[in-house]
Amino acid sequence: MALKALDIYKLLPKKNCKECGFPTCLTFAMKLASGKADAETCPYLDEATKQLLKGATRPPILRVKIGVGERSFAVGEEIVLFRHDKSFVHPPGILFLVSDRQTTDEIRRVATRVKDEVFPRVGELLRVNGIAIRNDSGSPEAFGKAVRVVEETAEFPEMLIAGSPASMEAALAECGNYRPLIHAATAENHGAMCSLAKRYGAPLAVRARGADALRNLAGTCAAAGVQDLVLDPFPETLGEFLITSTLIRRLALARSAPELGYPVYLDATAPGLEEAALSLGILKYAAVMVTTPRNPASLLPSLTLRQNIYTDPQKPIQMTPGIYRVGNPTRGDPLLLTVNFSLTYFTLLGYLESSRISCFLLLVDTEGFSVLTAVASGKLNENMIRDSLQRFGVEAETGHRTLVLPGYAAPLSGRVEEATGWKVLVGPRDAAEVPEFLEQSWKKAPGG
Numbered sequence: 001m002a003l004k005a006l007d008i009y010k011l012l013p014k015k016n017c018k019e020c021g022f023p024t025c026l027t028f029a030m031k032l033a034s035g036k037a038d039a040e041t042c043p044y045l046d047e048a049t050k051q052l053l054k055g056a057t058r059p060p061i062l063r064v065k066i067g068v069g070e071r072s073f074a075v076g077e078e079i080v081l082f083r084h085d086k087s088f089v090h091p092p093g094i095l096f097l098v099s100d101r102q103t104t105d106e107i108r109r110v111a112t113r114v115k116d117e118v119f120p121r122v123g124e125l126l127r128v129n130g131i132a133i134r135n136d137s138g139s140p141e142a143f144g145k146a147v148r149v150v151e152e153t154a155e156f157p158e159m160l161i162a163g164s165p166a167s168m169e170a171a172l173a174e175c176g177n178y179r180p181l182i183h184a185a186t187a188e189n190h191g192a193m194c195s196l197a198k199r200y201g202a203p204l205a206v207r208a209r210g211a212d213a214l215r216n217l218a219g220t221c222a223a224a225g226v227q228d229l230v231l232d233p234f235p236e237t238l239g240e241f242l243i244t245s246t247l248i249r250r251l252a253l254a255r256s257a258p259e260l261g262y263p264v265y266l267d268a269t270a271p272g273l274e275e276a277a278l279s280l281g282i283l284k285y286a287a288v289m290v291t292t293p294r295n296p297a298s299l300l301p302s303l304t305l306r307q308n309i310y311t312d313p314q315k316p317i318q319m320t321p322g323i324y325r326v327g328n329p330t331r332g333d334p335l336l337l338t339v340n341f342s343l344t345y346f347t348l349l350g351y352l353e354s355s356r357i358s359c360f361l362l363l364v365d366t367e368g369f370s371v372l373t374a375v376a377s378g379k380l381n382e383n384m385i386r387d388s389l390q391r392f393g394v395e396a397e398t399g400h401r402t403l404v405l406p407g408y409a410a411p412l413s414g415r416v417e418e419a420t421g422w423k424v425l426v427g428p429r430d431a432a433e434v435p436e437f438l439e440q441s442w443k444k445a446p447g448g
């Protein structure tokens with residue numbers, strides 16, 4: 001069971017000596033309770049208390065990192081059953097599947113897509129996370145060769161799928177230093193697979209059908225010293241996956257089955273059901289998914305759903321504040337102020353681009369709040385507008401001192417003119433009306 005800060009505090013030496021790096025034992029207890037400190041850093045705890053605290057303060061679902069370097073990704077650390085309770089933390093990794101029976105050219109083509117293919121959306125780059133290589137041939141040599149082809153193409157996270165420890169060892173010899181996900185330890189091979197995972201420091205997927213069998217096998221692998229586990233409930237249908245993954249999440253969050261406190265894997269390759277499987281996995285608790293290489297039109301909805309579900313609803317997606325150019329603006333073209341809430345920016349941008357009006361956009365930092373909220377909360381005010389105009393050297397870019405405020409910021413117009421010395425025009429509230437407003441009002445504006 002998780003301990004609260006005061007329960008933890010009762011177990012501490014209460015010396016307030018600061019040797020743990022925190023000013024008091026109570027602060028240390030609060031950090032431990034929120035998972036931001038390690039019991040090891042207090043030198044006065046006996047071993048039994050340390051173990052008790054570690055067990056009680058470990059995250060309900062452990063973090064597992066797959067791959068190394070820039071493209072590596074972490075999964076786990078989820079703390080809620082429903083996104084609206086707080087937020088989901090790590091988007092599931094989606095991997096394209098290749099077989100060691102495919103030709104070198106075919107494997108290389110898929111690997112190149114994983115390396116290069118990106119889809120820009122609301123200020124983020126959406127992409128597949130890596131590649132899964134499956135040992136369909138049963139041959140260690142063929143498996144090793146397929147992994148080598150991927151390795152030669154690019155460096156991104158890999159998953160190695162083989163039932164034979166000999167094949168797995170041949171593949172790990174090619175990429176073992178890069179923390180590939182080993183799939184999978186089963187009731188038959190877990191001893192050998194655990195040895196390989198420990199030797200290469202790689203995460204290990206554990207495969208058994210149903211929560212009970214998984215719990216036993218994961219417990220065995222953890223006891224053998226493998227820390228980074230991923231659970232494959234090996235479902236026969238998507239319905240079975242939904243039931244098992246939900247049960248695993250519930251038990252893990254309740255901390256009533258710590259052996260199930262790991263991220264979950266879903267094989268999303270069933271022909272004709274790939275999109276359904278990806279959607280289900282994104283919504284209901286898959287952390288790593290393998291799918292056949294989808295064409296971009298079929299893949300993009302899954303990537304978009306993942307982005308939406310794993311966006312923290314409490315933290316709006318933000319744009320970097322600054323001057324943005326729409327079309328090819330030259331000195332004298334309109335300057336519009338807006339906020340750095342990405343949805344506001346992209347909505348306005350869409351209307352401006354379709355009207356082919358060239359202009360400057362000044363995005364000010366409202367911490368991702370919309371115009372209305374930023375005005376109401378005081379985050380958008382005359383002083384920060386004055387500071388933004390100076391900080392981004394706006395006048396030197398635009399060649400004039402006339403600024404269009406959004407309609408919802410109309411109450412600020414007088415104060416902005418006073419604070420900045422700029423002429424202020426109040427635009428419409430609806431972004432759809434901005435192009436017409438500029439057509440009608442900008443040419444009449446002094447400096448416009």
Ligand code: SF4
Nearest residue numbers: 016017018020025042
């Ligand atoms: S090192 Fe231990 S005894 Fe000292 S302040 Fe930290 S928790 Fe308290």
